[in-house]
Amino acid sequence: MASKKIFGIVLAGGEGKRLMPLTADRAKPAVPFGGGYRLIDFALSNLVNSGLRQIVVLTQYKSHSLDRHVSQTWRLSGLLGSYIASVPAQQRLGKRWFAGSADAILQSLNLLRDEKPDIVVVVGADHVYRMDFTQMIDAHIASGAGATVAAIRQPLSLADQFGVIQIDEQNPDRIAAFLEKPKDAVGLADSPDEILASMGNYVFDADVLIEAVRRDGERSDSNHDMGGDIIPDFVKRGEAGVYDLNRNHVPGSTDRDKFYWRDVGTIESFFDAHQDLVSALPVFNLYNREWPIFSQQLNSPPAKFVRDANNNVGTAIDSIVSLGCVVQGSHIERSVLGPWSMIESGAKIVNSVVFERAHIGAGATISMAILDKDVVVAPGATVGVDHDLDRTRGFTVTDSGITVVGKGVRVD
Ligand code: ADQ
Structure with missing residues (x-):
C-alpha cells in the first residue's frame, strides 16, 4: 500500500x-x-x-x-x-x-x-x-x-x-x-x-x-x-x-x-x-487512545456538579456529562448530556440522551427521552412520563416508548 x-x-x-x-x-x-x-x-x-x-x-x-x-x-x-x-x-x-x-x-x-x-x-x-x-x-x-x-x-x-x-x-x-x-x-x-x-x-x-x-x-x-x-x-x-x-x-x-x-x-x-455507552463496561470503547475518535475541540469549561440552596447534591451515575454542563442539586442516571446543559435543582434525568444547550428547570423529570439541541423544559414539567401527553404536545413517541423532542422546543 x-x-x-x-x-x-x-x-x-x-x-x-x-x-x-x-x-x-x-x-x-x-x-x-x-x-x-x-x-x-x-x-x-x-x-x-x-x-x-x-x-x-x-x-x-x-x-x-x-x-x-x-x-x-x-x-x-x-x-x-x-x-x-x-x-x-x-x-x-x-x-x-x-x-x-x-x-x-x-x-x-x-x-x-x-x-x-x-x-x-x-x-x-x-x-x-x-x-x-x-x-x-x-x-x-x-x-x-x-x-x-x-x-x-x-x-x-x-x-x-x-x-x-x-x-x-x-x-x-x-x-x-x-x-x-x-x-x-x-x-x-x-x-x-x-x-x-x-x-x-x-x-x-x-x-x-x-x-x-x-x-x-x-x-x-x-x-x-x-x-x-x-x-x-x-x-x-x-x-x-x-x-x-x-x-x-x-x-x-x-x-x-x-x-x-x-x-x-x-x-x-x-x-x-x-445506553451501551453509559454502561460501566460498554461494548464500544470511546477511551481507546490508540485509535482515537476525534471530534470538535470545544472551548468550554469542565462539567460541574454542585449543591443547591437546600444542600441537595448534584449527581450523575452511569452517565456521560459533556463540557460546559452544570448539574445543580439534580440527579442524572444512565444518560448522556451534551455540552452546555444546565440541570436545575431537583430535576431528574433517567435513561435519556440530551443534546447541546438544554435547560432543564427545577423539579422537571425526563425519562426514556431524546432531547434535541436548545430544548428548554420548564420547572416541574415532564418528558417521557405520560406518553399520551407527549403525543398531544407533538413529540414523537416510538413503539418502544422513547419520546423525542425536536430542536429548540419549549416543554411546559
Ligand atoms: P443505505 O445506507 O440504505 O445502504 P444509502 O441511503 O445510499 O444506502 O446511503 C449510503 C451512504 O451514502 C450514507 O452515508 C448516505 O448518507 C450517503 N448518501 C446517500 N445518498 C447520497 C447522495 N445522493 N449523495 C451523497 N451521499 C449520499 C448502504 C448500502 C447497503 C449497505 C448499507 C450498510 O447500499 O448495501 O448494506 O449501506 O448500512
Missing part, C-alpha cells in the same frame, strides 16, 4: 428519514452522538487513523451543520496537500441535485481527475465503529479485484436493510451474488440466523471506479446508487471482492469491541447505542 496514492470519499448526503425529528434540520451524518461527537466523526476518524490525508465529504440534504462541523473540526494543515473538504452537490450535469450515491461521485469526478489517486476508499457516514482501512486496502490489492466490499455478519431479520453478500465457494475472496435489501434473504450455511451484510464501505481501483460511475450515469434504468447499482454490476462481471471485518485488527481494541459496528439509523438503535 505504501507506494499507492489513496483518496477518500465520504458519502454524507443521506436524509436519515427514520431519525426524524433529529434530522429535521441536519443531515444524518451531522446528528450528535455520545455527547460531543457527530456521526460522521466515526468514519472520518477511521480514515484519518488509517493514514488517509486527502478526503472529500460529499454532502447534499441540509448540509449546513455538516459543512460547519467538517470545516471547524476536521482541519488538516494543508501542508503536503492534506485536506478534508466538504463538497456540496455540484449541479454540473444540469439543474439537478444528486440522484443517488453513485451520481454524487459522478458529479465530483473532477476531484479524482485532479488528484489522480491509484485507490479510492468510499465510505458511508452514519455508522459507529472502528476499522483500519489499510488492512482492507492491502487485501484489495492482493486479491486483484476491481472493487472490494467490506462485510460483517448481521441478523437475518435485518436483511432488508442491507446489501446481502453471497461468497463464491470456489474463491472465498470474491462475491458470487449481491442483493440490495432483499425481502426474502436466506441465512448463511454455517449460521442460518445470520447473513453477510455489506457495511457500505468500498475500496476501488481509481480508474475502474471512474469507468463504472460514468457507465452507470448513461443508464436510464439505474437509480445511480452504489449499493443498488454499482456493486451488483461489479458482481455480475466477477470483479467484486469481499473483505470480512473479522479479519481487521484495530490497535487498542478489546475482545468486546473489536467487531462492533452499529447502524444508528433509527431512533431505537440510536437510543440503544447510547
Whole structure:
C-alpha cells in the first residue's frame, strides 16, 4: 500500500428519514452522538487513523451543520496537500441535485481527475465503529479485484436493510451474488440466523471506479446508487471482492469491541447505542487512545456538579456529562448530556440522551427521552412520563416508548 496514492470519499448526503425529528434540520451524518461527537466523526476518524490525508465529504440534504462541523473540526494543515473538504452537490450535469450515491461521485469526478489517486476508499457516514482501512486496502490489492466490499455478519431479520453478500465457494475472496435489501434473504450455511451484510464501505481501483460511475450515469434504468447499482454490476462481471471485518485488527481494541459496528439509523438503535455507552463496561470503547475518535475541540469549561440552596447534591451515575454542563442539586442516571446543559435543582434525568444547550428547570423529570439541541423544559414539567401527553404536545413517541423532542422546543 505504501507506494499507492489513496483518496477518500465520504458519502454524507443521506436524509436519515427514520431519525426524524433529529434530522429535521441536519443531515444524518451531522446528528450528535455520545455527547460531543457527530456521526460522521466515526468514519472520518477511521480514515484519518488509517493514514488517509486527502478526503472529500460529499454532502447534499441540509448540509449546513455538516459543512460547519467538517470545516471547524476536521482541519488538516494543508501542508503536503492534506485536506478534508466538504463538497456540496455540484449541479454540473444540469439543474439537478444528486440522484443517488453513485451520481454524487459522478458529479465530483473532477476531484479524482485532479488528484489522480491509484485507490479510492468510499465510505458511508452514519455508522459507529472502528476499522483500519489499510488492512482492507492491502487485501484489495492482493486479491486483484476491481472493487472490494467490506462485510460483517448481521441478523437475518435485518436483511432488508442491507446489501446481502453471497461468497463464491470456489474463491472465498470474491462475491458470487449481491442483493440490495432483499425481502426474502436466506441465512448463511454455517449460521442460518445470520447473513453477510455489506457495511457500505468500498475500496476501488481509481480508474475502474471512474469507468463504472460514468457507465452507470448513461443508464436510464439505474437509480445511480452504489449499493443498488454499482456493486451488483461489479458482481455480475466477477470483479467484486469481499473483505470480512473479522479479519481487521484495530490497535487498542478489546475482545468486546473489536467487531462492533452499529447502524444508528433509527431512533431505537440510536437510543440503544447510547445506553451501551453509559454502561460501566460498554461494548464500544470511546477511551481507546490508540485509535482515537476525534471530534470538535470545544472551548468550554469542565462539567460541574454542585449543591443547591437546600444542600441537595448534584449527581450523575452511569452517565456521560459533556463540557460546559452544570448539574445543580439534580440527579442524572444512565444518560448522556451534551455540552452546555444546565440541570436545575431537583430535576431528574433517567435513561435519556440530551443534546447541546438544554435547560432543564427545577423539579422537571425526563425519562426514556431524546432531547434535541436548545430544548428548554420548564420547572416541574415532564418528558417521557405520560406518553399520551407527549403525543398531544407533538413529540414523537416510538413503539418502544422513547419520546423525542425536536430542536429548540419549549416543554411546559
Ligand atoms: P443505505 O445506507 O440504505 O445502504 P444509502 O441511503 O445510499 O444506502 O446511503 C449510503 C451512504 O451514502 C450514507 O452515508 C448516505 O448518507 C450517503 N448518501 C446517500 N445518498 C447520497 C447522495 N445522493 N449523495 C451523497 N451521499 C449520499 C448502504 C448500502 C447497503 C449497505 C448499507 C450498510 O447500499 O448495501 O448494506 O449501506 O448500512
